[in-house]
Amino acid sequence: MRLAKSKPRSSRRLVAVLVAVATTLGLVGSTIGVGDADAVPGRTYWTDSCGMPTNGAFGNKSMAPGKVKVRIWSRPGNTRTVIMLDGMRAQYDRSGWEINTNIQRLADRGVNVVEPIGGPASFYTNWDAPSNFNGQQRTYKWGCVIDRLAVNLRHGRAGVPKLATKGGKFAIMGLSSGGNAALTHAAQRRDLFYAAGSLSGYNFLTAPGMRTMLRVAMLDVAPQPWNIDSMWGAPWSPRWPQNDPFMLINRMHGLKLYVGSGNGFFGKYNYPQNMGDDLFKGTPLEMLALTQTVAFEAGARAQGLNPMTYYANGTHAWGYWQDMVWNAHRRGFFR
Structure with a gap:
């Protein structure tokens, strides 16, 4: 049997150089966090859905009826726990945080990580009615789910373990x-x-034009559009200011706050293969998030609060949100 001749050493060197150059230029695709095996393995739990549909409008058979899937990374001896919320395009199998980042490694640094699964376009709130644009059968109750999950994590009941708190309280962070x-x-x-963080969030929802912008964004959530009128009702409904962080600043005294945003310009996590999506979605979304973050910061400081802030180059993309989480950790946000 003849063995295939090996490539000349110079050829192998050339291939290695080309791969290195391509990677440096972003020509070889990569996903933030993938390949970083978690030192603490994540565990799957199921918790009460507050009667809402756990499968959106689309009947995903893999979901447990009446339950919300939760992924948890924890270590004995950890002293803090953070609940991490996904964005508008949340999936039903895993959180985008797990798919696209390495923030689960906070569990190796004293902070347990809890990631609720599902809730695309939900804003993690209680809706007024089912979304009739996509045939949703029952009303979102994510506000109930998140708060009840925190209560159950504090006591270790209803399908989830008891996790460390700071005086009985948790940190909570989310993106977009x-x-x-x-x-x-x-x-x-x-x-x-005891602490809350908004990463590229929309923190002044009652600002002029915001409802229209959000309507357009929710019409673009795959696989079918969502009707914003089913969430908090008409623009004059009192539920809009009740769910607007800017209008709730006077209730945040004593909370540890962290707000961050990119500026919409391309940075180190914008790759050529994602150019179109980054340019036509990532840039405008992040510019909007920037104006909302700056407005919230100004309002908070005017009322005597002192939020941690993070501003940098970047668009609406996972790599930048991962950096924000680790920046918050380094600066003592979770302590």
């Missing part, structure tokens, strides 16, 4: 629509949360 939701949950349930 999950960012403003994190601030809202913390402001409304001071008995459950």
